[in-house]
Amino acid sequence: MAKIIAIANQKGGVAKTTTAVNLAASLAILKKRVLLVDLDSQGNATMGSGVQKNELTYTVADVLLGDAPIEAAVTKSEALYKVLGSNRELAGVELSIAEQAEREFILRDALKQIEKSYDFIIIDCAPSLSLITVNALCAADSVLIPMQCEYYALEGLADLCQTIERINQTLNPDLEILGVVRTMFDGRNALAKDVSAELENYFGKKLFDTVIPRNVRLAEAPAHGLPVIYFEKSSKGAVAYLNFAAELMKKVKQGAKA
Template identity: 85%
Template sequence: MAKIIAIANQKGGVAKTTTAVNLAASLAILKKRVLLIDLDSQGNATMGSGVQKNQLEYSVADVLLREVNIESAIIKAEVGYKVLGANRELSGVELSIADEAQREFILRDALKQIDHSFDFIIMDCAPSLSLITVNALCAANSVIIPMQCEYYALEGLADLCQTIERINQTLNPQLEILGVLRTLYDGRNALTKDVSAELENYFGEKLFTTVIPRNVRLAEAPAHGLPIIYFEKSSKGAIAYLSFAAELTKKIKKGAKA
């Protein structure tokens, strides 16, 4: 059965999609069976995986509208993992399912059909607490929170933690924060160090040791439709995400034994 992970943060610009795409690719490099689900109507995770969002026969929107079986909508990307893609059709889905019974659990129920086929299901959530994001949090076992080390991001983090706690108490008792990942990290910056220290004090072992640096090659990779490991495998960004994937799998294995 797959480990289902939502990559979430209500604040934009924190390398959430970058993390989803590159974590999926790095886990695939580690010989894991991976599905990446794009839950943002911008379709950036889809495009970043080398899949043309406007050429999708079926997308995650069709799955959420129950118009197609999830297996029919999953495609194999050329970068080692499978993708359930998104495009602008997703923007109208929330209104369409708003009045449905059990609307928060549509994605969860769909994933039950295929979770045995994967080791990891990674979901890239939009930077908002929409019904689509709630579906992701109800389907997930855990959440990874990418976070830039700045004070505005720190304030938004408190709101996100409260949201996760509410969903844990009311809709998904299995949901937990697997960890916080520091992204766009610049160790030369005093503010970065201060915020990083606060995160260490607050999250303790839930703060991943790996940090993702600011990296030009990492920023360029999406324009080529490639995860960083395929675009520039010797770059600091590629090395960091491979390290993160290794740390993540070790953490999950350790938790399973506990």
């Protein structure tokens, strides 16, 4: 049965999609069966996986609308994982499903049909608390929070934690925070160090030890439609995400034993 992880943060620009794509690629390199679900109408995770978003026969929008079975919408990526892609068609889906019964659970029910085929299902959420994002949180076992070490990101983190708690209490009692990963980290920055220390105090063991640094290759890779490990495997960004995937696998395994 797949471990379903929603990568979420209501604040944009925290390397959420970068984390989704590179975590999926790194887990696949580590011999795990991985599906990446793109739940952002911008389709950046789709394109960053080498999949042409506007050439897809079916997308996650078709799955949510009931116009295509999920098996038909899953496609191969340029890497070793598979993708349930997205494009601008997703932008209109929320209005279409808003009046449906059990509308928060459409994605959950779709993923149940295929979850036995994967070890990990990674969901890249849009930076907003929309009905589509609620679908992701209702489908997931846990939430991974990418966090840039700056003041405004720290403020947004409190809001996100409240949102996760509300979803846990009302719609998905199994939902929990898997952990927080520090992204775009610059150890020369005093504020970054201060925020990092606050995160350590607040989250304790929920804060991943692996830190994702600011890295030029990480920024360049999406333009080539590749995860960074396929673009420049020796780069600091590629090594960091590979280490992060290994740490995440260990954390998930320990959680399963608990």
